[in-house]
Each structure stands twice: as C-alpha cells, then as structure tokens.
Amino acid sequence: MVIMKTSSEFLSTAIEAASQVGTRLQEMLGESRASKGVTTKRNPADLVTQADRMTEDHIVRLLRERFPNHGVVAEEGTSHPGGDYRWIIDPIDGTTNFAYGVPLFAVSIALEHKGDLIAGVVYHPSMDELFAAERGHGAFLRRNGHEKTLRVSDQATVADSVVATGLPYAIRETGHNIPEIERLMRTAIEVRIIGTAALNLAYVAAGRMGAFWEPGLNAWDIAAGALLVQEAGGRISDTQGRPFHVDCRDVLATNGRVHNEMVRLLGAA
Ligand code: IPD
Ligand code: CA
Ligand code: CA
Numbered sequence: 001m002v003i004m005k006t007s008s009e010f011l012s013t014a015i016e017a018a019s020q021v022g023t024r025l026q027e028m029l030g031e032s033r034a035s036k037g038v039t040t041k042r043n044p045a046d047l048v049t050q051a052d053r054m055t056e057d058h059i060v061r062l063l064r065e066r067f068p069n070h071g072v073v074a075e076e077g078t079s080h081p082g083g084d085y086r087w088i089i090d091p092i093d094g095t096t097n098f099a100y101g102v103p104l105f106a107v108s109i110a111l112e113h114k115g116d117l118i119a120g121v122v123y124h125p126s127m128d129e130l131f132a133a134e135r136g137h138g139a140f141l142r143r144n145g146h147e148k149t150l151r152v153s154d155q156a157t158v159a160d161s162v163v164a165t166g167l168p169y170a171i172r173e174t175g176h177n178i179p180e181i182e183r184l185m186r187t188a189i190e191v192r193i194i195g196t197a198a199l200n201l202a203y204v205a206a207g208r209m210g211a212f213w214e215p216g217l218n219a220w221d222i223a224a225g226a227l228l229v230q231e232a233g234g235r236i237s238d239t240q241g242r243p244f245h246v247d248c249r250d251v252l253a254t255n256g257r258v259h260n261e262m263v264r265l266l267g268a269a
Helices: 009-028 050-066 095-099 178-185 197-205 219-231 259-268
Strands: 071-074 085-093 106-113 116-124 129-134 138-143 146-149 162-165 190-192 211-214 235-238 251-254
Touching: 009 050, 009 106, 009 116, 009 129, 050 071, 050 085, 050 106, 071 219, 085 095, 085 197, 085 219, 106 197, 106 219, 116 197, 116 219, 129 197, 129 219, 138 219, 162 178, 162 197, 178 190, 178 259, 197 211, 197 219, 197 251, 211 259, 219 235, 219 251, 235 259, 251 259
Parallel strands: 071 085, 162 190, 162 211
Antiparallel strands: 085 106, 106 116, 116 129, 129 138, 138 146, 211 251, 235 251
C-alpha cells in the first residue's frame, strides 16, 4: 500500500468535497429521470439535472468556506473571480449516463495556480474509485481504503491500444469526430465511448486506455484529468499535437508512446 501524498490542504479538501457529493449522487442514481429533475440546455441532447446544480453548490460552498480568496469556475454557472488560485469544477461529468441510471459518471475538481494545474481529483462513485494528483507528487488511485500509484500503459502502437473518445453534443448538426472515430476503429484494438471525458482521462492515467481524444471539450471536463495524465507519465496536447492548455478544447491524451501516431491518425481522418 502506497501512502497517498495528500500533502496539501488543497488536495485533501478537493477529495473531501468529491467524496461527500459522490456518496449522495450514488444514492440518487437509481431514481427516475423525473425525480432527478432532468431538463435540456443548449440542445436536446445536452442534459442537466437538479443534482448537477445541487452538487455544484455543495462543492463551491465547501471550497469557499476553506479558501475564501480563491476564484471558482464551474459548469452550471458558478463564477467567482479570485487572485492566483482558481478552482475548475464539473459537478457531474457524464450527466446523460447519470440521468439514465448508467453508473458511469464522475465528479471532477481541479485547482489552478497562476494558470498551472496544481491539484486534481476525479471521483467515480459507482466504483468508489478516487483518482487524485498533485503537481510534482504523482497521481494515485484510492479504492477500498488502498492507494496505488498511477502509471500510464506501455503499449507502443495504437494497434495494441484500447482508445477512447467522446461524442460532441452537436454531433447531429456538425458530424464532428465521426471520420476520426471511423479511422481509429480501423486501427486500434477497440474504440470506447463511455460518456465521461474526466473518467476517460483518469483511465489513460491508470493505464487502462492507451489514448483518449475528443473535440469541443471545456475546461471543467478536462482540468483534473489532464493533471492525472501528466503526473502518471502520460502526455496531453491538443489534437494537432500543440501544447495543452485547459481552454484548448480539442484534446488528445495518451500514454506518451502512441502520441505522435494518434496525432497523425487524427490529422489524416
Ligand atoms: C460531457 C461528457 C461526455 C463528453 C461531452 C461532455 P457533461 O460532459 O464528458 O463524455 O462527450 O463532450 O460535455 O455534460 O456530462 O458534464
Ligand atoms: Ca463535463
Ligand atoms: Ca457536467
């Protein structure tokens, strides 16, 4: 058993917040869509539930109590300016799964300092798997009271890798990502579409997936997962291989070894 280096109060507070809301979300998972209060946002496929807002409020309240001078941005509309520190929160990543009772959703909480990600937590309540990272201290998985250092996979080719992607909500109008998915289906062992970007990134960090890409993501989908991948020895960039930034939207995360091949495959699609 590896002792997790929850050295900073920042990471331990993020873990505390994610664990609290995760337990409640797991209890709600089996309830009907009506009792979850499901409505739509930008288009009919873009869902939100009362649980998204409740979860966001709970996390933000806890963080603001502990760190009143920190800024916050969260998917369901919370925005507080701050000084050098900014929390980036996705209260439920995988809302469609959550709304339909599919146990594949995660809580994602990250902290930036002067524009650099320094702490991140992705919590998957249905498996009670908590993925966490701190800049310079590695990435860890906590499950059943045990902690394990995360390390990306060692596959050297895409043909040897399971890769994951996501479907942008506007895919019906834009068709974005369909040619790339076809290309990867013809190359990788398999292409997984599990409906949560944060968990996909955690799985790249854990060596379960060789690569994950998705166009059109937002900072809250990727901030915590990006740090997990980097701290587990992987690589993250935009889909053209240019340097990563939380606002870069079209994201590619890999074990490092298959990165250039993925950039080439996506570019050729
Ligand atoms: C979505 C999930 C999904 C991805 C979408 C995201 P949400 O986040 O990460 O996997 O394909 O692009 O917007 O709306 O469930 O928080
Ligand atoms: Ca999300
Ligand atoms: Ca969300």
